[in-house]
């Protein structure tokens with residue numbers, strides 16, 4: 001229901017800057033465009049010549065020279081038919097030829113924006129509604145389509161045609177007809193622009209109401225289960241209906257204002273046509289014009305006012321399109337908060353030692369999350385991070401992966417500051433099994449292969465083995481081709497976690513991070529997976545975040561995080577001897593189990 005080119009803001013003006021940005025894409029295909037323009041000229045010539053043919057047909061029909069009746073009009077009629085046909089055919093050929101140019105530009109710009117948006121930082125994506133972001137891009141791209149098609153092949157040709165017809169009228173029939181046409185065209189365009197500006201608000205209101213209704217609809221359907229848990233179907237329906245009511249009201253105003261616009265336009269056209277016909281009829285009456293001339297003028301008027309009728313619509317759409325493209329380009333002007341210099345060297349992993357040096361970090365300045373944290377992970381060892389919920393454990397992994405940069409201090413891998421190395425090489429070196437896993441709505445097999453799109457089937461099966469998924473897959477009727485459902489919700493929590501583990505195994509990174517990677521598994525599965533993980537991470541450096549302390553007792557080092565600060569570290573036994581925070585956590589968990 002949303003008009004494809006509705007934009008929230010700045011819809012009131014044409015953004016000329018946009019044309020400058022699109023122009024280079026037109027130049028990519030010079031010969032195609034030349035050909036399309038050639039077709040355009042031919043088709044317009046055919047369209048301008050057909051009223052003349054019509055005039056001659058009518059004139060020869062009105063002569064009572066019976067002998068010529070059968071011959072001359074037949075040729076003219078053929079020519080007339082041919083002119084009409086070539087006018088339409090050439091128009092179609094022109095669109096077909098030019099379509100390629102438009103589509104290539106849409107593809108190139110679309111890809112550019114997609115890449116750019118993927119390059120923006122996590123914070124940007126957490127702040128934006130993905131649905132809104134995606135429709136911004138979609139509207140921008142269809143705006144480009146519209147702009148290219150209509151600006152090149154509608155507005156300019158229509159204006160040219162108008163000028164041409166006025167010239168012909170002036171040359172053949174004197175100033176009277178030309179003046180009426182000029183006045184009518186100016187009145188028509190002026191009236192359409194003013195009225196369209198006035199209507200913009202109603203159009204926007206309707207679009208906003210529609211956008212609201214669709215957001216409600218999507219959110220409600222996405223939260224299907226939650227709605228059922230609280231039997232809130234009626235509540236949801238009432239909310240949705242309220243939004244629909246607002247939409248209905250806005251549409252009403254919209255429609256009434258459209259009635260005003262169309263009536264005014266029709267009035268201008270009809271008055272102009274009637275006056276021209278009047279003039280022509282007078283000409284015929286006093287013998288200075290033939291019936292054919294009368295018909296010709298009528299045909300010209302129809303030919304002229306039809307595209308003019310379209311101009312009001314095109315004007316509004318062009319304004320909307322440029323605003324949408326501008327919105328999309330605004331995305332392009334954003335830059336990621338995660339910087340890297342162009343010549344940053346790739347990360348060179350020799351051993352896989354990680355060190356956090358005096359790292360402080362806050363998502364917002366008034367609430368520090370990590371406080372002067374020092375942490376050293378020896379190469380090839382396994383370090384466990386434990387601590388209360390909200391202590392900053394996951395944040396630590398996000399800093400390591402450079403989703404965010406530390407405010408103070410620095411993080412180094414094998415002595416290289418992670419902010420000084422190539423970002424891609426850093427991220428390739430780290431495999432993360434995140435706390436909240438989301439899968440693509442694809443098969444289990446393809447979801448695992450995502451860890452390394454070049455992996456062979458055999459390697460994927462090996463990863464499946466290692467992640468203890470083989471047994472589960474064996475009982476599925478469709479095996480590893482089973483589709484996991486939206487966001488992976490057709491799998492159980494533990495199954496989802498194992499798919500993610502398999503995916504990370506396939507990536508084979510030198511550094512592994514498991515953030516609550518086995519929290520949804522029963523103790524027995526957890527134990528077997530943990531032993532598999534020990535196996536996989538034998539020669540790797542690994543960080544394990546876990547609430548269930550029993551899973552990390554074998555870690556080379558356990559680090560206790562409390563309110564963003566590192567308060568204790570050592571092996572399980574050392575920490576128990578200390579009788580500090582770790583000891584408290586341990587005894588509390590033991591008590592819960594018994």
Ligand SMILES: Nc1ncnc2c1ncn2[C@@H]1O[C@H](COP(=O)(O)OP(=O)(O)OP(=O)(O)O)[C@@H](O)[C@H]1O
Nearest residue numbers: 126363364369388389390391392393394395396435
């Ligand atoms: N993007 C964000 N913007 C603002 N605050 C955030 C953001 N992400 C996390 N936080 C806050 O930072 C704090 C630390 O979060 P973090 O995810 O690191 O905790 P955690 O130790 O992993 O906890 P848990 O054991 O529950 O997973 C939390 O209080 C959280 O509310």
Ligand SMILES: [Mg+2]
Nearest residue numbers: 393394395435
């Ligand atoms: Mg966490």
